[in-house]
Amino acid sequence: MDVILLADRRGQELLPLTDESCPALLPFAGKMVIEHTFEALVEAGLRQAHIVFPPEAENGKEALGGGERWGMRLEISLSRGEEPPLQIFARWKQPPAAPFLILRGDIIRSCRIGDFLKQAEALAAQPCVAARLSGQNAYMLLCRGPLGAYLNHLNWVDPAPYANAEADIPGVIALLDSLRAYHQANLDAAAGRLPSLLIPGRQIALGLTQGRNTEAYPQNLKRGVAWIGSNSHLHPSVELLGEVVIGDNVIIDRRVSIESSVILPHSYIGELVELRNAIVRGNDLIRVDNGAILKITDSFLLADLKAANMNQNLRSVLSRIGGGILLALSLPLWVLAFAASRRQNPAQPYVTRRLRGNKIEYNRENQPQRKEFSVGEWNVDAPALRYLPRLLAVISGDLELIGALPVTMEVAGHRTEEWQKLADKAPAGLLGPTQLNVPADAPEEEKLMSDSFYASNFSPKQDLYYLLQGFYALFSRKAWLRESDR
Amino acid sequence: MILNVQQHDGIDIVDLSGRFVMADTAETRERMLAIINQGSGKLIIDLQNVTFIDSSACAVLISAFKNIHAKSGRLILVTSPVVQSVLELTRLHTIFEILPSIPAAIGAFGAK
Structure with missing residues (x-):
């Protein structure tokens, strides 16, 4: 049986929540509003649906994909927004063929759609049966006859009264037709007053x-x-x-x-x-x-963590560009590093280490974790030459230009206390307070404390300071001599 | 932001309107201090027409509150829903005396 999900509410009544999306895609108790209807359809054995979104829902396709997440096959099309269904179907190459179920997907319905289909079966003589949830319009019709004006019963704006057969099933409906209603429906979901929803x-x-x-x-x-x-x-x-x-x-x-x-x-x-x-x-x-x-x-007081992520993305791009510029400027030093490491360690002038980077991967338990990466080091004493290859890791995004001291997965695994984990909130970087100010042979706790302090006082201004300090350090003795000779 | 001052039965009424943000704080703080120093110790700040307020503007209100208390005076705020929401968000509603309208605020001074 064909299923048509009308999700083309524009959501003016829910502004500013709908300034970038439509009501069907709003979050509701851990899922998008429309997902709750998907789950009710799957429970009733209906696994195909055609969704109608308003023009504002450009992200609809991206958010839902092909429906595989719910075990469904979804087709998506756009309407002009809050259009009567007959107007929408008039533009379709192939209007839906009877029998079909048509329902709004931009409201919350706590009921069993299977119960409605069973009751509607008993009314087989009727060309169309409307659902009511405990007496209220459930915005759901089972149609067996030709398309007709009865479909206007599902209009979001001025739904037409319905004069044909109705099946009343137990359940609750939340129209989400105001900010207050959206707020209340969310609280109802938390309190278990919408029992059929899978929270x-x-x-x-x-x-x-x-x-x-x-x-x-x-x-x-x-x-x-x-x-x-x-x-x-x-x-x-x-x-x-x-x-x-x-x-x-x-x-x-x-x-x-x-x-x-x-x-x-x-x-x-x-x-x-x-x-x-x-x-x-x-x-x-x-x-x-x-x-x-x-x-x-x-x-x-209040902040948008999505905006913070955008800042993080911008920071990452700037870091990569900075790494590229530094790599170009440092090319003469690579020749020097190669010559010095050949002289100091002719057997092994270049070594490779595995460190924990900033890229994220999902482990076997599907938990996000930082990815390990390989990075080279020239086998020389001078830190300015030794860590030159880490610029490649900055360009690849495994390291940031400025950040906490990169560590191995094993060292990171030993961080169990809350204050120790604080250091992990900062990205791993080429330069940073620990790399610049803490001696390489300092105890691990001291380095960790320095990184934790950096993570808790993280700011772009501070990063700029460390970048300048890094340039200054390049002309100091400590960048070119081994620790014991400084 | 616009600041108007009027007097009613010995009560100073400061009417603020528009956006009350960091850029306005220095001037508003100074003018408020002058009003408190010259006034009778009865002050109403009418924020009903304030369309936006940030934390630095809240700091000006706190400084007015401190100054009038140092003079053993009394400050009443009359707020709009927007201002009220910010005061509640920052828990400042627990320290300020807030009333819903100017007549109610004037009445409160009369009652004391």
């Missing part, structure tokens, strides 16, 4: 559910119910009250208090912040009780 995560304490790789503590939940997505980090002093939803990749700092709020993915909540009846998306603060919508410009 990911496991319960770590009574009322507290969290996704994988999330660091949260039972004491975080002061009262109520909280659902936390994956890869999120909550400081032990964070307080969650009432019903709270925290999406994926969220960082919540010390002594934050969150009550009846929804924190969307990739958000940072700064120290001591208090949130109540709010939706937070990055640095957007939406208060559903007083209607205030504002962008917080102070990144120590």
Whole structure:
């Protein structure tokens, strides 16, 4: 049976959440809104669907792919946005053939679609049967006859009243037709009031559910119910009250208090912040009780971690360009390094080491981890010559120009304490405070402390300082003499 | 940002409107201090028409609060939802006296 998913709401009523996307692709309890409909369709044995997106959902295809993730085959087309279904079908080369199921995919429906199909079967004489969920329009029709005006019952704008057969099944519908409704539906999902939805995560304490790789503590939940997505980090002093939803990749700092709020993915909540009846998306603060919508410009209060990633990408590109320039400038030194290493170690002038880099790979448990890479070293005493080949690793992106001291996988594996892991938050680099200021034979703890301090005070200004210090060091004795001769 | 000052029954009412951000803080802090020094110790800051406020602007409000307390005076803020949200986010609503309208704020001074 053909399935048509109307997901062409433009989402003006959900601005600013929909400024870059459409309601069907908004995050909702760990998934996109439309994914919950996919799962209900798969449960009913329906594995093919044609999705209609609005023009704003340019990222729709990229986000859903071909549907393999859900065991489905998806076809995607665009409408002009919030169009009546008959207008959409008029442009299709082949309109859907009866029987077909047509439903909105940009709302949340907690029900069993199979139950509706069974009830509709009993009404076989009817050309079309509409679903109702506990008496409410479920925006879902099973059509067996020719296309007709009855399809306007699914219009997002002014749905036409329905006069034909209806099947009422148990369930709940959340239209997400306002910011307040979106907020409430998220809280309902966390509190289990949308029972048919498959919400990911496991319960770590009574009322507290969290996704994988999330660091949260039972004491975080002061009262109520909280659902936390994956890869999120909550400081032990964070307080969650009432019903709270925290999406994926969220960082919540010390002594934050969150009550009846929804924190969307990739958000940072700064120290001591208090949130109540709010939706937070990055640095957007939406208060559903007083209607205030504002962008917080102070990144120590709220910040968009996606923007931070973009800055990270820009930093990485600049680092590679810088590495390329330095490589070109250092070419005469390579000749010198080759000659010196041949003289000092004729048997082995060039050695290779394996270090932990900055590129990410997924291990057997599907967890992201830093990738190991090989890098050469000239076998000479002068550090300025010895580490020249690391410029190649800067160009390849395995190292940054400025960063923490690169270490082997084995050394990294011994970092188990929280303060030790802090150093891993900084990328590994060619130059940095440890490489420039800490003696090579200093104890491992001293180097680690220096890198941890660098990671916790990380700033572009500081990096520029280390770059200048690196240039200055090139003209100093310590760059050209072995440690014991300085 | 625009700053207007008026008096009502010995109460200084500072009306702020527009964006209240870092660029405005030095001038606003100075003017606020002058109003507090010359005033009666009863101050209302009307933020209902403030469309945006950042943390440095919040610091100006805190400095006004400190100065008026040093004079044993009283400060009442009248906020818009946007300002109220930022004050709550930063927990400053716990230190400021906040009322929803100018008549309510004037009434509060009368009642004391």
